[in-house]
Amino acid sequence: MQRIALEPATRKRPAERDLWRQFPALEGALPCLNLASLPTPVTALPALAGDRCRALFVKRDDQIASTYGGNKVRKLEFLLGHAVDRGCREVLTFGVAGSNHALATAVCAARAGLSSISMLTPQTNTRYVAKNLLMSLVAGAELHYYRTQAEADAGARFQLLRHKRRTGVEPLLIPGGGSNALGTVGFVNAGLELASQVDAGLLPAPDRIYLPLGTMGTVAGLRLGLAAAGLKTRIMAVRVVHPNIGNEARLEALTQATIELLRTHGCKLAPSQLADVPVELCHDFFGRKYAVFTDEGMAAIRRAAEHGLQLDGTYTGKAFAALLADLDSGALDGQSVVFWNTLSSANLSPLIADVDYRQLPTALHWYFQHPVQRLDR
Numbered sequence: 001m002q003r004i005a006l007e008p009a010t011r012k013r014p015a016e017r018d019l020w021r022q023f024p025a026l027e028g029a030l031p032c033l034n035l036a037s038l039p040t041p042v043t044a045l046p047a048l049a050g051d052r053c054r055a056l057f058v059k060r061d062d063q064i065a066s067t068y069g070g071n072k073v074r075k076l077e078f079l080l081g082h083a084v085d086r087g088c089r090e091v092l093t094f095g096v097a098g099s100n101h102a103l104a105t106a107v108c109a110a111r112a113g114l115s116s117i118s119m120l121t122p123q124t125n126t127r128y129v130a131k132n133l134l135m136s137l138v139a140g141a142e143l144h145y146y147r148t149q150a151e152a153d154a155g156a157r158f159q160l161l162r163h164k165r166r167t168g169v170e171p172l173l174i175p176g177g178g179s180n181a182l183g184t185v186g187f188v189n190a191g192l193e194l195a196s197q198v199d200a201g202l203l204p205a206p207d208r209i210y211l212p213l214g215t216m217g218t219v220a221g222l223r224l225g226l227a228a229a230g231l232k233t234r235i236m237a238v239r240v241v242h243p244n245i246g247n248e249a250r251l252e253a254l255t256q257a258t259i260e261l262l263r264t265h266g267c268k269l270a271p272s273q274l275a276d277v278p279v280e281l282c283h284d285f286f287g288r289k290y291a292v293f294t295d296e297g298m299a300a301i302r303r304a305a306e307h308g309l310q311l312d313g314t315y316t317g318k319a320f321a322a323l324l325a326d327l328d329s330g331a332l333d334g335q336s337v338v339f340w341n342t343l344s345s346a347n348l349s350p351l352i353a354d355v356d357y358r359q360l361p362t363a364l365h366w367y368f369q370h371p372v373q374r375l376d377r
């Protein structure tokens, strides 16, 4: 079990969620845990904007929770709420070795009094892989490592049975990235939350929002939330995963599944509202491979750091590079722009300082014994 006291999550349903205000029927129907401190702030970057756009703001999901944050916490409020409601004691999920989602699941599960099992697969080595693995140990996660996704899927079937036999209850299976319809609802709330901040005068209504596209729950939910609020915003979804994972057809399927989930609880969205929030997939900043850093991404990280923003090479640096390219080309002239910071900014170093990597499954020691990719050194 976990070795340090993480901020506890109250099992009480959070009283303040913009989703309840927009769709009152959901408050009783969808169990939700209090894991995120919401609303996350919006902060302006006037020096970077200059006169090249009307306004440039950052949505600070990096500050969503103190132990470990980022965009996954919004999905986990609903996914883990469902797990608790169903009487599960454990959750099982998937990710690559350094997966932010697997770590967020481990930390949030521990905060909610649940155990977690992570089914991990290989990725390119980066410094944060080691950190995330050690932090998963601190959170008490049970880790398994497989060479391929097919092996991880087979392993998952075995682990679900094994855990059910041991505890009497099957663990809740959470898909990679937390991106099923229920997890996506967390980002419907996020879109409504941003709209409330616009209404409160904290920022102008955004013409464009830039963010990374991975398993797509973030983009799909945000679009539905913005549409439900009546905003007219173009979502610039910067693909950072293989096109088999992030693509238009799968985005449409997840969007429809989420609309269907909302509809079963009596919450309707007009197709005309959806048309007001187009999603543009940007493919030009992916580079060679998932989690392989790019020169443009690294340059974007350096420029962001000059303005107090800490980004990463796998997700946010690539998305910010897309924003900077449009800013520098004059494409954002007169526009109000938001960068959605999906990365956790929690400093894990003090928590993992005394953890020995040899407590990890042996196959994962590789990430500690081999150099990280050149752009990350």
Ligand SMILES: *Cc1c(COP(=O)(O)O)cnc(C)c1O
Pocket: 070, 071, 100, 101, 177, 179, 212, 213, 214, 215, 216, 217, 218, 219, 315, 316, 342, 343, 344
């Ligand atoms: C998972 C992740 C994303 C992608 O979110 P999806 O909902 O999977 O598309 C973006 N940024 C960071 C930092 C992430 O960890």
